[in-house]
Amino acid sequence: MEKPVAKPKSNLSSYCPSKTIIIAIAISIIIILAIIIPIFIVFGKPYQLQGTSSVTDSYSPSQTTSNPTTATTTVPSSSPQTSYKPILSIPDELWGYYEVRPGAHMFWWFYGYRGSQLRSQMPLILWMSGGPGYSSVGKGNFGQVGPIQLDLKPRNKTLIKRANVLFIDYPVGTGFSYVDKMSAYSRSDNEVAQDLYRTFAHVLHLLPSLQLLPFHLVAESYGGKIGSMFGNLLLQAKKEGRIQCNFISCILSSPLLSTADTIEFAGPYLNAFSLIDAMQSQQLLNQANSIKQYLQQKRGIDATAVLEQSLERMVNISSKANLHNVINYLSENPFTTLVKRNYTDIQSLQNNPTIAPTAAYAVMNNQIRHKLGIVPRHVKFASSNILVYALLRESICYPSIANAEAILNANVSVLIINGQFDAFVNGISLQKTIKKINWPYMKLFQSSKKAVMKDDAGRIVGFIKKYRNLSFMTMIDKGHSPILSVPDSYIGSVQN
Numbered sequence: 001m002e003k004p005v006a007k008p009k010s011n012l013s014s015y016c017p018s019k020t021i022i023i024a025i026a027i028s029i030i031i032i033l034a035i036i037i038p039i040f041i042v043f044g045k046p047y048q049l050q051g052t053s054s055v056t057d058s059y060s061p062s063q064t065t066s067n068p069t070t071a072t073t074t075v076p077s078s079s080p081q082t083s084y085k086p087i088l089s090i091p092d093e094l095w096g097y098y099e100v101r102p103g104a105h106m107f108w109w110f111y112g113y114r115g116s117q118l119r120s121q122m123p124l125i126l127w128m129s130g131g132p133g134y135s136s137v138g139k140g141n142f143g144q145v146g147p148i149q150l151d152l153k154p155r156n157k158t159l160i161k162r163a164n165v166l167f168i169d170y171p172v173g174t175g176f177s178y179v180d181k182m183s184a185y186s187r188s189d190n191e192v193a194q195d196l197y198r199t200f201a202h203v204l205h206l207l208p209s210l211q212l213l214p215f216h217l218v219a220e221s222y223g224g225k226i227g228s229m230f231g232n233l234l235l236q237a238k239k240e241g242r243i244q245c246n247f248i249s250c251i252l253s254s255p256l257l258s259t260a261d262t263i264e265f266a267g268p269y270l271n272a273f274s275l276i277d278a279m280q281s282q283q284l285l286n287q288a289n290s291i292k293q294y295l296q297q298k299r300g301i302d303a304t305a306v307l308e309q310s311l312e313r314m315v316n317i318s319s320k321a322n323l324h325n326v327i328n329y330l331s332e333n334p335f336t337t338l339v340k341r342n343y344t345d346i347q348s349l350q351n352n353p354t355i356a357p358t359a360a361y362a363v364m365n366n367q368i369r370h371k372l373g374i375v376p377r378h379v380k381f382a383s384s385n386i387l388v389y390a391l392l393r394e395s396i397c398y399p400s401i402a403n404a405e406a407i408l409n410a411n412v413s414v415l416i417i418n419g420q421f422d423a424f425v426n427g428i429s430l431q432k433t434i435k436k437i438n439w440p441y442m443k444l445f446q447s448s449k450k451a452v453m454k455d456d457a458g459r460i461v462g463f464i465k466k467y468r469n470l471s472f473m474t475m476i477d478k479g480h481s482p483i484l485s486v487p488d489s490y491i492g493s494v495q496n
């Protein structure tokens with residue numbers, strides 16, 4: 001779980017589509033002119049539209065159920081109903097909205113591979129950020145791996161030089177994805193995974209050539225939980241013949257597969273790092289135990305409240321160590337505001353966000369939304385959304401080990417990556433979580449020898465343990481986003 005950042009107020013109840021659209025068009029024209037002209041001055045030329053069009057689609061009804069404790073099995077219906085023509089060649093770039101449930105609009109953004117090889121021979125990657133509520137478009141695309149950085153300069157080491165890449169802003173309410181009414185927000189992780197699946201299936205229907213490409217799922221942190229749920233839905237849908245997709249691998253970077261495990265071992269981890277003492281470690285263990293008990297009693301909100309408190313305590317007692325990278329310190333405790341929130345007071349969550357949106361993402365509400373041209377005016381991009389988080393508190397702590405298990409047993413290769421300095425999704429807990437996966441070769445995996453990983457210059461960057469389709473990597477000197485520092489050659493090697 002990452003610290004959610006509040007989304008600025010959007011007045012949902014007074015939103016009226018027909019009026020707003022007319023006003024929005026008029027105002028956007030004025031704003032576009034006002035924005036584009038200064039960009040010309042600042043950046044020389046505006047951020048280019050490269051052979052692009054946008055697509056919106058509408059609701060396809062489906063009934064879904066939700067049970068956070070077990071592997072996800074209900075595959076939502078995804079057959080797109082409305083008129084659009086499938087696009088046969090793989091485009092340079094394409095984005096759109098898909099209404100996954102009435103009033104729930106998911107935003108997706110696809111980039112075709114750019115390089116010397118044939119686009120149709122390169123894989124497809126779905127890149128998922130964490131949160132809950134971190135925008136994959138803001139953080140993943142602009143912040144980490146897309147062709148353009150948040151400062152609008154081109155990124156040298158972009159993923160689209162290696163693959164076709166898709167970003168989806170999930171859960172709905174995050175990034176450019178939005179709801180028309182409060183009731184359209186996701187209320188469970190299962191629903192989040194189903195919304196994601198529906199959007200993914202929509203994009204594959206729209207761009208059928210993607211169905212044949214080797215598909216790799218890459219997910220970070222809480223994205224690792226939703227990603228494993230999504231991956232299992234995808235496999236079920238494949239089995240039922242409802243989707244064609246060549247699902248090859250699932251890469252989970254610091255995945256929050258089991259919150260109880262992460263908290264159980266955060267104490268020993270911080271203690272081994274001399275940041276807390278044995279007594280403090282024991283107190284954290286008590287909190288981990290109450291998370292487990294609450295989960296057994298199906299009291300998800302109570303479990304999440306303890307999670308928030310234990311994160312706050314860890315930062316407090318370690319002199320504000322950054323749990324995502326413990327060799328650094330924070331100036332203030334990011335979890336104090338999370339603990340103090342009144343999560344039943346939705347109005348105050350909407351009206352009084354005490355955590356400000358990150359300034360780094362301002363560009364999303366200006367140049368980028370104008371480039372996209374389809375983001376409704378009332379939708380304000382925020383790097384994450386406190387309401388999304390608030391409404392998911394019931395399900396955040398439930399584990400998703402069963403989904404990772406289903407993916408591995410379906411012969412999809414699974415790579416789990418740990419950052420050595422990540423105290424939250426720490427290496428000890430990940431090893432324990434992996435051990436719980438029921439897989440015929442788990443004993444052989446456990447007893448296989450770990451190998452040293454080196455970068456191109458021959459420096460040691462980490463360790464890898466691999467048996468058949470399961471790999472576990474530890475990136476040394478790295479924190480909560482270890483995927484970004486794995487040398488390319490190793491990513492390929494674990495995928496047969």
Ligand SMILES: *[C@@H]1O[C@H](CO)[C@@H](O)[C@H](O)[C@H]1NC(C)=O
Binds near residue numbers: 156
């Ligand atoms: C990207 O590559 C160019 C040319 O190789 C180099 O001048 C520039 O500094 C690089 N930018 C970044 C952000 O690394």
Ligand SMILES: *[C@@H]1O[C@H](CO)[C@@H](O)[C@H](O)[C@H]1NC(C)=O
Binds near residue numbers: 309313333336
């Ligand atoms: C953490 O420190 C803050 C500020 O000093 C304090 O208000 C809060 O009660 C502390 N929380 C815990 C769990 O120790």
Ligand SMILES: *[C@@H]1O[C@H](CO)[C@@H](O)[C@H](O)[C@H]1NC(C)=O
Binds near residue numbers: 343345346
């Ligand atoms: C939280 O908000 C709800 C709804 O506004 C209110 O009934 C409740 O008293 C508040 N709780 C606290 C502890 O302030």
Ligand SMILES: *[C@@H]1O[C@H](CO)[C@@H](O)[C@H](O)[C@H]1NC(C)=O
Binds near residue numbers: 409410411
């Ligand atoms: C996975 O691969 C193994 C070994 O190649 C094979 O025996 C098994 O049937 C496969 N399972 C599935 C679900 O494809």
Ligand SMILES: *[C@@H]1O[C@H](CO)[C@@H](O)[C@H](O)[C@H]1NC(C)=O
Binds near residue numbers: 248
């Ligand atoms: C790994 O998964 C692939 C499918 O992606 C399957 O063909 C293969 O048998 C599996 N490998 C092993 C060693 O189990």
